[in-house]
Amino acid sequence: MLTVAVLISGAGSNLRALLDEAADPDFPARVVVVGADREADGFAHAEEYSIPTMLVPWREFDTRDEWGAELGAQLDVWKPDLVVLSGLMRLLPPALVDAWSPRIINTHPAYLPEFPGAHGVRDALAAGVAQTGASVIIVDNGVDSGPILAQERIPVLPGDDEHTLHERIKPVERRLLIDVVRRIATGDLDLAAMA
Numbered sequence: 001m002l003t004v005a006v007l008i009s010g011a012g013s014n015l016r017a018l019l020d021e022a023a024d025p026d027f028p029a030r031v032v033v034v035g036a037d038r039e040a041d042g043f044a045h046a047e048e049y050s051i052p053t054m055l056v057p058w059r060e061f062d063t064r065d066e067w068g069a070e071l072g073a074q075l076d077v078w079k080p081d082l083v084v085l086s087g088l089m090r091l092l093p094p095a096l097v098d099a100w101s102p103r104i105i106n107t108h109p110a111y112l113p114e115f116p117g118a119h120g121v122r123d124a125l126a127a128g129v130a131q132t133g134a135s136v137i138i139v140d141n142g143v144d145s146g147p148i149l150a151q152e153r154i155p156v157l158p159g160d161d162e163h164t165l166h167e168r169i170k171p172v173e174r175r176l177l178i179d180v181v182r183r184i185a186t187g188d189l190d191l192a193a194m195a
């Protein structure tokens with residue numbers, strides 16, 4: 001059974017989908033802890049499933065390195081096989097990425113390498129593209145620049161705003177994330193070979 005830590009900053013709707021899937025005894029992975037850099041609304045999903053949470057508040061640390069060191073120390077307590085960044089809106093310091101990569105993956109609401117960064121949906125709309133997408137990648141020390149594990153195109157529709165487009169992207173992200181976690185757990189996807 002693959003053990004997974006999920007790190008979030010917000011609503012955690014993709015986390016929720018993974019938790020729902022992992023409730024199926026046939027799913028080969030389990031979420032063992034949910035962490036966040038702030039009091040994230042998504043903690044409620046973990047609590048509903050009686051999964052431990054860990055809060056490492058970004059604002060209480062002077063530097064990214066210090067925050068990352070504490071996050072790393074807390075992850076070490078749980079020793080997950082895989083770390084999933086699912087809407088964690090902070091860049092991790094290199095020491096933490098180096099400690100976990102390639103066993104650390106990220107979901108992103110764009111068709112990488114298009115529109116990396118914190119505003120993937122907004123940037124796609126601003127660029128006026130006809131289609132964007134969703135991606136799951138291995139985290140490296142760049143901004144959404146790691147090896148791509150799965151991705152899918154999603155059309156931008158007339159009248160789309162950031163909210164409507166993001167809400168159409170998220171179900172695709174969830175499907176890709178669940179599929180990637182399943183493939184890692186079963187050994188179909190070898191992260192070390194992809195990195």
Ligand code: GAR
Nearest residue numbers: 010011012013014087107108109117
């Ligand atoms: C997701 O779309 C995720 O890909 C994105 O934040 C959203 C979180 O939604 N992450 C990034 O943009 C990271 N650069 P959720 O909290 O409802 O799962």
